[in-house]
Amino acid sequence: MKKYTSIFGILLLIIFTGCKKTIDLGKDASFTIEKNIAYGKDADQKMDIYIPENQTKEQDIFVIVHGGGWRGGRRSQLTNFTFDLMKKFPENIFVNIDYRLASSTRFALPDQTDDIKNVMNYLEKNLKIHPKYILLGNSAGGNLSMLYAYKYDQDKKVKAVINIVGPADLNDPRFKNYDDYAFVEKHLIDPKIVDNSISLMDFGSPVYWINKDSAPTLSYYGTKDNVVPSSQKKILDSVLNKNKVYHESYEFDGNHLDWEKQSNSTFLINKIDSFLKNLDKK
Template identity: 65%
Template sequence: MDLYFPPHYNSKTDVFLIIHGGGWRSGNKSQLTFFTLSLMQKFPNSIFVNMNYRLASVSQFGIPNQTNDIDSVLSHLEKTLKYKPRFILLGNSAGAHLSMIYAYKFNKNKRIKAVINIVGPTDLADAGFKGYFDYSFVEKHLIDTKVIPSGISTVQFASPVSWITRTSAPTLSYYGKNDQVIPVSQKKILDSVLNKNNIFHESFEFNGGHLDWDKEYNSTFLITKIDQFLKQADKK
């Protein structure tokens, strides 16, 4: 992981944890280095962590390895900083999925202040998502079936919306109107479940496809909305 510290910080300093995409089995933190630096300009007093995680393959499941890696990073930071910060999980695509499922399912210590979900899959059973080109990998290799309790399917377990409760973290979402990988239906499903549970959330759409969220205009809009969202979340 890459660590970025402001000149001064204290026990109230928030930590952004940045989690890259890549279909759970590819990608690298370097893909989000430029966006992380852009965020740092907007949030100069925050700590930033841009992390890698173990990639999934036909011989290595993504979950729980990847959620365990997030947990390990959070624990390491708490130990290093010598205080328990509030974490903002921000990811794109598969990284957004991991951010959400960690915050909603694995956040037992209530460490997460908010989730920033950029083009992330939220309901893996949605008919719109089943057109994903690597869907068979998601079904067979994303989740270790040993961690799935009886009575729940693999895709249900792997869907962030399955784990939203009335105490889930505030969530900001950003989706492309012409995304051929993660359809806008994923945004609508997530918004509906967050609404039902009275979770503070906002969602926005941008013109373009799956990779267009970080084009200059779109990313500038997103960073502004993140700033406004977090200020509102602080008041909740």
């Protein structure tokens, strides 16, 4: 793989304008942290970047995408989980992002998938690298990660998707019990970007866009989730199987937020590790 030049090291010192510090997570997991980096003009377009201090070669970049029903949540909700991932993958760059939130006057799409692209463009321009990306998101962030990878990743930069309790099929009758489903129907997608031959809920459903070239995907769903039901796992698995896309899926015993419990998150991180190692062997 391509080696970093000395210019890369200099760039790390000068290109960012946020608050910088170093964090030592043990076991040679030491990172330089750049916080509150603006990757766009909107106040929501901010991110934290974690770069390994001992990095010697270009590695995959984890892009962490928070949940919150497309109109709430902040990247800080996933900071601790990001630290746990950094301990497991001490040679990778991590980027924990905020994105433009939806409201009754602003649609989630295309802004939020555009923001994933905006983050990638910023990193490649400023770090002078051309990495592969691992998109990891929970809930709405899982939906956005899958949707970006399956529909918008025309250059095939996404190596893998880690989908945690993400809505994969917005037409699922059980998902329609979601108490904010009316918002999803009316404010998730700008109708101007949707062809008349496609329904809005199909457009926003990652499963609609899966094909044989879609990114490998690991999914994690709760057996007692009353927000994103476990039926989503079965639907997603079925479509990935049909298209012969490499994937793994797992369940935890709990509700929508219980994936964050220590035992569940540790299980997930170990499965992510083995999943990515399997990909590297292919």
